[in-house]
Amino acid sequence: MSPVSPRFPLPAPLQGKCSQKDYTHWLYGKAAAHVRRDRKRGNEQATTDSYREAFHAAVCDGGDRDAYTGELLDWSLIRTYDNDESKQGRREYKKRFALLPTVDHVDDGLGHPDFKICSWRTNDCKNDLTIEELTAFCRTYLAYQERDDESDAPMTDAQLISDFTRIDRSPDAVQVMVADISWPSPSQPETTWHAFANLPAGATEKEISAARNRALADKRYFATCGTCHEKQPAGWMHDDTICQGCASRDFGVVY
Numbered sequence: 001m002s003p004v005s006p007r008f009p010l011p012a013p014l015q016g017k018c019s020q021k022d023y024t025h026w027l028y029g030k031a032a033a034h035v036r037r038d039r040k041r042g043n044e045q046a047t048t049d050s051y052r053e054a055f056h057a058a059v060c061d062g063g064d065r066d067a068y069t070g071e072l073l074d075w076s077l078i079r080t081y082d083n084d085e086s087k088q089g090r091r092e093y094k095k096r097f098a099l100l101p102t103v104d105h106v107d108d109g110l111g112h113p114d115f116k117i118c119s120w121r122t123n124d125c126k127n128d129l130t131i132e133e134l135t136a137f138c139r140t141y142l143a144y145q146e147r148d149d150e151s152d153a154p155m156t157d158a159q160l161i162s163d164f165t166r167i168d169r170s171p172d173a174v175q176v177m178v179a180d181i182s183w184p185s186p187s188q189p190e191t192t193w194h195a196f197a198n199l200p201a202g203a204t205e206k207e208i209s210a211a212r213n214r215a216l217a218d219k220r221y222f223a224t225c226g227t228c229h230e231k232q233p234a235g236w237m238h239d240d241t242i243c244q245g246c247a248s249r250d251f252g253v254v255y
């Protein structure tokens with residue numbers, strides 16, 4: 001008896017990663033489960049055979065990688081997931097299956113089937129979102145998660161002027177004040193405001209802004225670190241040449 005060639009031969013990208021038997025089993029099982037789900041959602045056209053063909057085509061088309069993240073999937077994991085072990089091992093057990101290949105229904109499951117192969121983790125994260133919705137969400141998520149990085153960015157001259165100089169107006173004068181930062185105790189900075197320039201009450205915005213810029217150039221109040229080359233309040237310097245941030249990072253100075 002000659003061996004019967006399988007209806008859905010193991011796709012090239014999966015060779016050596018799983019057996020024909022496991023692949024066929026996976027394909028039939030996935031198709032049956034998706035048809036059940038889509039029929040429940042009201043798609044009467046959904047048939048197991050058309051789903052098998054569509055899944056198989058998706059796997060043949062680069063199914064060794066997650067279609068959304070490009071991650072290499074672990075096809076050796078198919079048919080190894082154990083529900084009982086999962087219940088005992090909980091999250092840790094499930095995490096081992098992050099790269100288990102699965103099928104994502106790109107549309108709502110009601111129209112012509114459109115499938116992508118992706119990891120279980122991706123599928124979990126994506127849930128019912130469209131790709132556009134997921135992308136928008138990821139951007140929002142990352143922007144918020146990475147917001148602290150921005151506080152490490154060097155302060156611009158405009159930020160320094162806005163944070164460390166201020167304007168006090170009275171009926172007969174405009175005073176440009178500048179912050180003087182001192183350290184009465186090592187962890188507790190104290191800000192004292194010094195009068196830097198006295199301008200007449202009718203001073204223009206341009207004159208006021210020029211005075212604030214002069215304060216920024218005044219070495220009593222602002223200094224540039226020789227190591228990171230960032231301008232900062234003189235009170236943030238360790239000595240004439242290096243800022244406290246660089247001194248503690250590079251030379252282990254503790255404040």
Ligand SMILES: [Zn+2]
Nearest residue numbers: 225228243246
């Ligand atoms: Zn520095």
